[in-house]
Amino acid sequence: MRDVRVRFAPSPTGALHIGGVRTALYNYLLARKHKGTMILRIEDTDQNRYVPGAEEFIIQSLEWAGIQIDEGVGKGGPHAPYRQSERKEIYKQYAQKLVDESNAYYAFDTEHELDAMRDRLKAQGDSNQQYSSGTRLQMKNSLTLSAEETTNKLQAGDQYVIRLKVPANEEIKLTDLIRGEVVVNSTQIDDKVLMKSDGMPTYHLANVVDDYLMKISHVIRGEEWLPSAPLHVLLYKFLGWQNEMPEFAHLPLLLKPDGNGKLSKRDADKMGFPIFPLNWIDPTTNELAIGYREAGYLPEALINFLAFLGWNPGTEKEIFSMQELIDEFTIERIGKAGAKFDIQKAQWYNQYYLRSKSDAELAEYLIASLANENISCSIEKAKKISFCLRERITFPKELREQSNFFFFAPTQFEEQVIQKKWNADLAKVLGAYRDEVKATRTISAQSAKTILDNTATHLGMKSGQVLQVLRMILTGQGSGPDLMMSIEILGSDEVAKRIDYAITTIKI
RNA sequence: GGUCCGUUCGUCUAGGGGUUAGGACACCAGAUUUUCAUUCUGGUAACACGGGUUCGAUUCCCGUACGGACUACCA
Numbered sequence: 001m002r003d004v005r006v007r008f009a010p011s012p013t014g015a016l017h018i019g020g021v022r023t024a025l026y027n028y029l030l031a032r033k034h035k036g037t038m039i040l041r042i043e044d045t046d047q048n049r050y051v052p053g054a055e056e057f058i059i060q061s062l063e064w065a066g067i068q069i070d071e072g073v074g075k076g077g078p079h080a081p082y083r084q085s086e087r088k089e090i091y092k093q094y095a096q097k098l099v100d101e102s103n104a105y106y107a108f109d110t111e112h113e114l115d116a117m118r119d120r121l122k123a124q125g126d127s128n129q130q131y132s133s134g135t136r137l138q139m140k141n142s143l144t145l146s147a148e149e150t151t152n153k154l155q156a157g158d159q160y161v162i163r164l165k166v167p168a169n170e171e172i173k174l175t176d177l178i179r180g181e182v183v184v185n186s187t188q189i190d191d192k193v194l195m196k197s198d199g200m201p202t203y204h205l206a207n208v209v210d211d212y213l214m215k216i217s218h219v220i221r222g223e224e225w226l227p228s229a230p231l232h233v234l235l236y237k238f239l240g241w242q243n244e245m246p247e248f249a250h251l252p253l254l255l256k257p258d259g260n261g262k263l264s265k266r267d268a269d270k271m272g273f274p275i276f277p278l279n280w281i282d283p284t285t286n287e288l289a290i291g292y293r294e295a296g297y298l299p300e301a302l303i304n305f306l307a308f309l310g311w312n313p314g315t316e317k318e319i320f321s322m323q324e325l326i327d328e329f330t331i332e333r334i335g336k337a338g339a340k341f342d343i344q345k346a347q348w349y350n351q352y353y354l355r356s357k358s359d360a361e362l363a364e365y366l367i368a369s370l371a372n373e374n375i376s377c378s379i380e381k382a383k384k385i386s387f388c389l390r391e392r393i394t395f396p397k398e399l400r401e402q403s404n405f406f407f408f409a410p411t412q413f414e415e416q417v418i419q420k421k422w423n424a425d426l427a428k429v430l431g432a433y434r435d436e437v438k439a440t441r442t443i444s445a446q447s448a449k450t451i452l453d454n455t456a457t458h459l460g461m462k463s464g465q466v467l468q469v470l471r472m473i474l475t476g477q478g479s480g481p482d483l484m485m486s487i488e489i490l491g492s493d494e495v496a497k498r499i500d501y502a503i504t505t506i507k508i
Numbered sequence: 509g510g511u512c513c514g515u516u517c518g519u520c521u522a523g524g525g526g527u528u529a530g531g532a533c534a535c536c537a538g539a540u541u542u543u544c545a546u547u548c549u550g551g552u553a554a555c556a557c558g559g560g561u562u563c564g565a566u567u568c569c570c571g572u573a574c575g576g577a578c579u580a581c582c583a
Contacts, residue, residue: 049582159581224578392544
């Protein structure tokens with residue numbers, strides 16, 4: 001098997017989409033599995049759609065996701081430059097070669113003329129209105145113009161494009177690693193523009209030339225490219241590179257969660273989940289789209305989730321680190337059908353990976369988010385809080401949200417609970433409990449429990465009768481983490497203070 | 509419209525000529541937790557349809573339906 005060299009080749013027309021991350025991931029997994037090379041190539045041949053910042057966004061996103069680039073934009077390498085806009089001259093040579101060998105031709109048709117041709121064919125009831133073997137001789141190009149006219153036009157600086165001369169009625173076969181053999185009749189393929197009038201190549205030419213020059217072994221890309229894959233095969237053939245042609249694998253698409261169609265930013269917004277890996281501010285609208293990172297997803301969770309959208313190891317194991325994915329990954333086990341995007345599964349993965357963090361790691365996060373609000377907290381306390389909350393959270397930010405009562409005493413209590421449970425006897429128990437707690441300098445969850453039991457029993461009650469109210473006056477909430485552990489963290493002084501406040505405030 | 513690709517629980521999927529069609533997420537119930545969450549146990553739930561081939565088809569073949577992608581001087 002030849003050296004595995006794969007590329008992720010996005011176009012900087014906006015933020016990198018989550019589907020793009022998956023495509024990059026599959027490329028990366030194959031590269032790492034075979035000790036190959038992962039290349040990042042930027043396909044910026046459309047000057048009109050270029051979005052500033054998109055390239056940096058792509059690089060940062062991959063970095064965050066843990067997808068490492070070995071060669072390419074931002075990294076360099078033996079086949080630089082890796083930005084297609086900087087390789088114009090290279091494409092021009094190959095386009096010229098194709099023209100010289102009569103596999104391509106100059107075309108001078110204006111946009112208006114092209115529209116007219118399509119309208120005419122449509123009116124005739126033609127099933128497809130293409131610039132192809134059937135129609136090219138009715139158009140204005142170097143096949144219909146005399147050599148002299150063509151030369152004159154070129155020299156006069158007339159606008160032109162170079163089109164591929166696709167032969168009529170030839171079976172073009174290709175083997176897709178995911179779909180098997182795909183056969184298309186060349187009559188179905190139109191004479192694709194290879195070089196645009198602005199001197200830039202189109203995707204088709206640039207892609208084939210670069211994949212050849214960069215010695216790409218496997219082209220792993222989205223299914224939307226499958227229809228044009230036969231065209232690419234034809235290009236390899238015309239350029240004499242059929243023996244070096246990469247293997248193709250066209251990935252099933254990520255579909256929207258409800259209904260059908262491919263996943264779009266609109267769907268994600270509607271359902272309330274991120275579509276981009278990182279925060280992205282649209283440069284034209286200035287609108288902020290929250291990224292997976294900022295929404296609290298851990299990269300290992302996202303990667304595990306994404307890997308399983310269309311691929312599985314054939315076993316019942318569902319938790320995979322990047323290294324395990326690399327070890328197990330094979331293209332053969334990629335599914336054929338599109339996968340609906342299910343954010344609930346992503347959340348489940350997130351919860352799993354978040355839980356596998358140590359108390360110290362969670363504490364670090366908690367301290368940082370508290371620091372943003374100028375609230376100080378010792379490492380010890382933060383670790384205890386993390387221990388209490390770790391089983392209760394899906395996202396890191398919940399650590400801060402659910403720990404609020406540790407830092408701020410409740411000032412009001414739920415009417416319903418108080419109305420229902422509060423009475424003179426209970427107040428008496430609470431008063432006694434406060435005194436006992438206050439007398440205990442350092443209170444532990446264990447001692448908090450013992451004291452409560454004793455106090456309640458002594459006054460003819462059961463601790464269970466007091467617990468709900470005690471939670472309410474201590475935390476302001478009807479439910480939450482283990483109350484005795486919470487008391488330990490709060491400390492005896494604070495607990496006494498809060499009970500005191502409740503007793504003096506609540507009047508029945 | 510044309511070309512290409514696809515179709516197993518609600519979702520992601522395993523499987524494969526004879527299976528109680530397996531797992532995970534979600535959902536529901538019970539247990540644990542004197543709260544909630546967690547955890548544990550259990551449960552509901554799928555081979556798109558019609559023809560072949562075959563002793564037998566969810567699995568192979570052909571159609572149909574449905575869905576998707578593509579059909580630009582966009583990638």
